[in-house]
Amino acid sequence: MEARTVGADAATRTRRTRVDAERNRQRILRVARDLYATAGVDLPLETIARSAGVGIATLYRHFPRGKEQLVAEALVEQASRYLDAARRALAEPDGWVGFTTFVEEICAMQADHLGLADLLAMVLPADEQVEAIRRQANDACVELIDKAKATGELREDFAGEDLLLVLMANAAVLQVTRDAAPNASPRLVSLFLQAVATRAAITPLPAAPSSEQMREAMVRLAGSRGCAAGGGPVRAPG
Amino acid sequence: MEARTVGADAATRTRRTRVDAERNRQRILRVARDLYATAGVDLPLETIARSAGVGIATLYRHFPRGKEQLVAEALVEQASRYLDAARRALAEPDGWVGFTTFVEEICAMQADHLGLADLLAMVLPADEQVEAIRRQANDACVELIDKAKATGELREDFAGEDLLLVLMANAAVLQVTRDAAPNASPRLVSLFLQAVATRAAITPLPAAPSSEQMREAMVRLAGSRGCAAGGGPVRAPG
DNA sequence: TCTGTTCCGGAGGAGTGCCTCCGGAAACGG
DNA sequence: CCGTTTCCGGAGGCACTCCTCCGGAACAGA
Numbered sequence: 001m002e003a004r005t006v007g008a009d010a011a012t013r014t015r016r017t018r019v020d021a022e023r024n025r026q027r028i029l030r031v032a033r034d035l036y037a038t039a040g041v042d043l044p045l046e047t048i049a050r051s052a053g054v055g056i057a058t059l060y061r062h063f064p065r066g067k068e069q070l071v072a073e074a075l076v077e078q079a080s081r082y083l084d085a086a087r088r089a090l091a092e093p094d095g096w097v098g099f100t101t102f103v104e105e106i107c108a109m110q111a112d113h114l115g116l117a118d119l120l121a122m123v124l125p126a127d128e129q130v131e132a133i134r135r136q137a138n139d140a141c142v143e144l145i146d147k148a149k150a151t152g153e154l155r156e157d158f159a160g161e162d163l164l165l166v167l168m169a170n171a172a173v174l175q176v177t178r179d180a181a182p183n184a185s186p187r188l189v190s191l192f193l194q195a196v197a198t199r200a201a202i203t204p205l206p207a208a209p210s211s212e213q214m215r216e217a218m219v220r221l222a223g224s225r226g227c228a229a230g231g232g233p234v235r236a237p238g
Numbered sequence: 239m240e241a242r243t244v245g246a247d248a249a250t251r252t253r254r255t256r257v258d259a260e261r262n263r264q265r266i267l268r269v270a271r272d273l274y275a276t277a278g279v280d281l282p283l284e285t286i287a288r289s290a291g292v293g294i295a296t297l298y299r300h301f302p303r304g305k306e307q308l309v310a311e312a313l314v315e316q317a318s319r320y321l322d323a324a325r326r327a328l329a330e331p332d333g334w335v336g337f338t339t340f341v342e343e344i345c346a347m348q349a350d351h352l353g354l355a356d357l358l359a360m361v362l363p364a365d366e367q368v369e370a371i372r373r374q375a376n377d378a379c380v381e382l383i384d385k386a387k388a389t390g391e392l393r394e395d396f397a398g399e400d401l402l403l404v405l406m407a408n409a410a411v412l413q414v415t416r417d418a419a420p421n422a423s424p425r426l427v428s429l430f431l432q433a434v435a436t437r438a439a440i441t442p443l444p445a446a447p448s449s450e451q452m453r454e455a456m457v458r459l460a461g462s463r464g465c466a467a468g469g470g471p472v473r474a475p476g
Numbered sequence: 477t478c479t480g481t482t483c484c485g486g487a488g489g490a491g492t493g494c495c496t497c498c499g500g501a502a503a504c505g506g
Numbered sequence: 507c508c509g510t511t512t513c514c515g516g517a518g519g520c521a522c523t524c525c526t527c528c529g530g531a532a533c534a535g536a
Binding site: 041042067068071118121122123124125155157159160161162164165168169170171172173176184187188191192194195196198199200202204205208209210211213214215218219221222225226227228 | 279280305306309356359360361362363393395397398399400402403406407408409410411414422425426429430432433434436437438440442443446447448449451452453456457459460463464465466
């Protein structure tokens with residue numbers, strides 16, 4: 001599978017990889033990271049390739065398994081940030097504080113990086129590296145939840161799957177509201193945290209998005225779902 | 239624009255519409271309603287046409303503005319059910335009970351009809367009928383929220399836009415979990431309602447989805463997002 | 477510089493979805 | 507039963523996305 005196949009006698013040991021190849025590979029990864037961050041993982045591969053200044057074939061040469069592989073390799077770093085956040089939260093002495101800051105942190109990370117939002121809401125069955133990170137993060141989350149429950153401030157019937165629910169809900173809200181209603185996601189997260197707290201204290205919410213912002217977001221959703229009419233992308237020829 | 243163009247002398251006043259045309263129109267609408275209910279509005283128009291036993295051209299003849307028009311006409315009835323639910327909730331004497339049952343009811347309606355879930359989370363700018371219903375429903379929701387706040391059981395800083403947020407979050411969760419994790423949506427809704435209540439009482443949640451259910455749902459999401467690998471739809475030829 | 481290996485890039489096949497054109501069929505009214 | 511009007515259905519254009527093939531360019535070492 002590797003480039004340097006063994007068996008050939010050591011005398012003919014040629015150069016390992018050409019420098020332009022490695023440079024292209026890094027360029028693709030960097031561009032993918034940047035574009036995925038602002039637009040999510042639904043971007044066409046050709047967009048990535050063109051933005052990186054390479055042809056589509058080069059992209060496939062470096063990521064033969066196609067889109068899934070590129071997404072995985074471009075987002076491992078982000079996935080690790082997710083794992084790091086969980087471990088950092090575990091280090092926090094106060095279990096409840098650790099839990100709430102963790103949830104706020106990962107949801108803010110989703111807002112900063114739509115690709116991560118997508119990644120956290122889906123499973124890449126063929127990428128062992130990302131899935132290993134996810135498993136470790138899941139384990140950390142379970143610990144985190146137990147610690148928070150031990151303080152008595154997280155409701156007993158909270159389940160690890162509820163965390164996934166919030167990640168999915170937040171990802172969806174972000175995908176729709178994007179920059180049209182930046183207040184939406186923090187508001188959702190704050191609501192969620194107050195729902196899972198045993199303490200009754202009603203803490204103030206972040207400002208709500210305006211009606212215009214929500215309308216704008218919902219119009220865009222219709223457009224991206226193929227139900228556009230007015231200023232949509234393409235219009236009938238003649 | 240109308241079929242019966244004036245100007246021709248009244249003697250040649252022919253029949254209005256052929257019966258098979260009207261029959262086809264109703265067939266298309268019925269099929270669209272059924273399929274949208276179980277699969278959401280992302281279905282290809284050709285699927286609708288084939289299931290209705292008509293050609294794609296017939297569909298376009300009856301719905302010249304394409305997908306948006308079909309979606310709108312197929313879902314007006316569902317939109318009206320949404321409006322009805324809001325008005326029924328307003329008739330409920332207890333403002334808080336009216337509010338909570340309304341939220342639970344519309345989220346359950348979303349679960350029963352994925353097309354409605356999609357519709358409530360987007361805006362069809364070109365369809366006056368659906369948008370009119372939406373406006374009326376919005377007005378009713380505002381009243382409903384005010385009534386619930388008046389009882390002191392709905393937090394004062396709750397905004398109408400929060401309702402949209404829940405609709406969007408619920409739609410997204412439903413789209414992903416579908417039948418893989420039917421518990422997910424009620425759980426999310428229950429969490430949300432407890433977040434917006436001033437009363438501290440921790441009421442029990444519906445059962446959480448299992449890890450396997452959530453994993454299954456997330457794998458499917460990856461598949462539908464073009465990040466599939468194993469048993470995906472199409473595979474490379476040779 | 478020169479040669480052989482490695483790598484690149486665009487053309488293009490395959491699949492999908494929206495929408496239109498046009499020959500032919502079916503319904504209507506007499 | 508027949509002419510006219512209306513309607514139907516599939517072929518196919520256009521755009522998009524994933525992925526592969528192959529001629530030619532760029533690199534590394536002598």
